Amino acid sequence: MSRVHMDPSIITTIQEEEAQSLSSEALAEHERQHSPLSCARHPKGRRGTVDVSSSDKSSEMEQRRLRRMSRRAVEVTRRLSVSSALFSQLHGLLAKHEGDGEPRYENTYRVEPKEDEKFMAKEVSAIIERVLDEKLSGVGYDATSCGRLCCSLSNIIRSRIHENLELPRYKLVVHVAIGERKDQSLQVASRCLWNQATDRYASGSYQNRDLFAVATVYGMYFD
Structure with a gap:
């Protein structure tokens, strides 16, 4: 069986290229595992999916809270309008009863006419x-x-x-x-x-x- 003799410098170059190739593949694999996209796609990335759903829920809860606040504001406005109308009617009745709002003066305690x-x-x-x-x-x-x-x-x-x-x-x-x-x-x-x-x-x-x-x-x- 014949033996093939190779130049040591060629062997060293081949080893360095294989090491660089392995390092590039390891780096790419590491980036895929820790990227946000991989977290959303792979089973190990459930944490990213949970964060997205939590954000959606927070946004929905915020919208509900704003709708409730809007309804309360409308209800408060209606109550204020009703109260204002009742106050106006009461003021008109009191003014009519007291002589159309004319001033009433204190008693002079005069017991005999002029x-x-x-x-x-x-x-x-x-x-x-x-x-x-x-x-x-x-x-x-x-x-x-x-x-x-x-x-x-x-x-x-x-x-x-x-x-x-x-x-x-x-x-x-x-x-x-x-x-x-x-x-x-x-x-x-x-x-x-x-x-x-x-x-x-x-x-x-x-x-x-x-x-x-x-x-x-x-x-x-x-x-």
């Missing part, structure tokens, strides 16, 4: 008779409509007194009675509990061929 603000019985009687003559002239007696007519005359007399006289601290009570004339006699009397120094009354009457009317106005001073 001289020019006292109840003037003579002027009030003139207003009563003027209203009765104006509204009952030519009117016949009707038992079914006399009740409404008495209420109407009372309101008119009260309004006329407030329009023509300055009585800012007096409460007025107006009483009107209407009856049919049939040659009968009639007496109208009243009794009141009041302050004789400040409270007064005034009366007036009217009659035509069919009816008679008596109106009385009581003025009570209040502080």
Whole structure:
């Protein structure tokens, strides 16, 4: 059997090339094993798959949280709108009850009226008779409509007194009675509990061929 003799320098070159080839293959294998892509593809890379799914779950949870926050914001806005509407209605009712929002002043603790603000019985009687003559002239007696007519005359007399006289601290009570004339006699009397120094009354009457009317106005001073 013949032997082949090779140059030692050639053998050394071949060994170095094989070593370099092995080193390149080992390096490539190492990079495949530790790269993110290999972790996602190979069974050993389950950690990368878990990280991706965890990120998806976190994103979904964040979206749910944002949706819940959006719904809560809408609900809070609706509640605020309802509360604002109720507050506006309540404010309007209070303003209407208190005289359309006009200021209310504290009590002056004045127990007597001023001289020019006292109840003037003579002027009030003139207003009563003027209203009765104006509204009952030519009117016949009707038992079914006399009740409404008495209420109407009372309101008119009260309004006329407030329009023509300055009585800012007096409460007025107006009483009107209407009856049919049939040659009968009639007496109208009243009794009141009041302050004789400040409270007064005034009366007036009217009659035509069919009816008679008596109106009385009581003025009570209040502080």
